[in-house]
Amino acid sequence: MISEAxxxxxxxxxxxxxxxxxxxxxxxxxxxxxxxxxxxAFFEKQSDEEREHAGKFIKYLRDVNARVTLHQITKPEASWQTPLDAIQTALDSELTVTKQINDLVDLAIKENDHATRGFLNWFVSEQVEEVSTMTTLRDAAKLAGQDYLRLNAYVRHWNTEAE
Ligand SMILES: [Fe+2]
Ligand SMILES: [Fe+2]
Incomplete structure (x- = not known):
């Protein structure tokens, strides 16, 4: 049984x-x-993926017959000084989410909730990927400096690889 907590x-x-x-x-x-x-395009795709993550959690709660409660979404920051600043915001966000996922795993372990722990494994691996991607992009933004077009060309190469 999944706990209320x-x-x-x-x-x-x-x-x-x-x-x-x-x-x-x-x-x-x-x-x-x-x-x-x-x-x-890269960040639109990341946004879609985060919505898919929310969808996975919603499906899981429904699968275990638990009630889904939607919360208010915090208004995001809307402007940054440089591309590097915006990308740093994204990296910080991934590091925060990684901690949130780890906290969920800690709770599943504490409660001997094997089903939820198994479900969370996908997210543990996903966070490794996302932190790695965002760290690489942050480093590329540092290397590109003021040459934003060069950074854009670098990401274009990534976007085509993913297709
Ligand atoms: Fe996510
Ligand atoms: Fe993410």
Whole structure:
């Protein structure tokens, strides 16, 4: 049986994932304003993925017959000084989400909730990927410096690889 505490924490995580989707959409719009289409597309895709993450948590709660409670989403930051600042916001967000996922795993272990722990394994691996991708992008932004078009070209290469 899934505990009330676990249901509550997963519902909070659904809001965190939607919050991350919102944050990435704001970053995508920021890059669109700068006329950097590959970075815009990259963050739109990240935003879609975060919405999928929220969907996975929602499906899990429904699968275990637990009630889904949707929370209010925090208004995201909307402007940054530089692309590097926006990307740093994204990296910080991934590090925060990693901690949230680890806290969920800690609770599942504490409660001997093997089903939820198994479900969370996908998210543990996903966070390794997302932190790695965002760290690489942050480092690339540092290397590119003021050459935003070069950073955009670098990400365009990534976007095509992913297709
Ligand atoms: Fe996520
Ligand atoms: Fe993420």
């Amino acid at each position: 676990m249901i509550k924490q997963i519902n909070a995580q659904i809001a965190n994932e939607f919050g991350a989707a919102h944050k990435y959409l704001a970053i995508a719009c920021f890059f669109d304003d700068l006329a950097l289409p590959a970075l815009t």
